[in-house]
Amino acid sequence: MQNVRVGVLGSGDVGKVLAAGFASLGHEVTIGSRDPEKLREWASASNRVTAGTFADAAKFGDILVLATLGAAAEDAIRLAGVDNFNGKVLIDATNPLDFSKGMPPTLFVGTTDSLGEQIQRLVPNARVVKAFNTVGNAHMINPQFPGGPPDMFICGNDAEGKKIVTQICGHFGWGVIDLGGIENSRYLEPMCLVWVLHGVRSGSWNHAFKMLQK
């Protein structure tokens, strides 16, 4: 893939890991926050990463990443400016986690709708691809497991968008399994909880999904 401009919305671990991952592949990145100041020092470690607002990141990127708290996804997109998503691939790494009853979290939407679908409805002209939501941030880039590369499960309505995200996942060291349209976020988002529950019960966070096939 040629070098592209990437806008990452999210200043948490996922935003930083994916921003650094894109920069390591040679892409130019703007990482966005409501408070860009808190990202300046971190961003200054790379000459390919700049800190800005959510709107700066959304305007800058040809490819966008949504890595905000799930419950804040709509607010972050509105701050970024809905029109800034038009025509762009939007990698949606969010999960609709509800921490109101403590750990482990539950989902605040599911079964008949999903956060992925809500996001696609919010930015109807973006090419939303759900990805990176089923693994912890520590393993998002160059995952190393004895059983070989794990699989990134993705879904989205735009075939070209999924092709681009498949390439990106491949560069980051993943196999990819396409589950179809964005409505299948209904099943991908609960997979996050499978990953979390195994972590809570085993006390280890070094796991990732892989589909065995023959």
Ligand SMILES: NC(=O)c1ccc[n+]([C@@H]2O[C@H](COP(=O)([O-])OP(=O)(O)OC[C@H]3O[C@@H](n4cnc5c(N)ncnc54)[C@H](OP(=O)(O)O)[C@@H]3O)[C@@H](O)[C@H]2O)c1
């Ligand atoms: N942590 C993981 O390993 C992991 C793995 C897979 C998927 N995910 C999902 O990826 C997403 C990001 O996770 P994370 O752990 O990196 O960070 P996070 O703590 O879930 O989210 C941090 C981001 O959310 C934004 N945010 C919070 N409240 C907001 C509000 N009211 N309005 C606008 N923006 C708001 C923050 O904005 P500011 O920058 O302005 O503070 C920050 O950019 C989540 O949806 C999570 O479920 C996480």
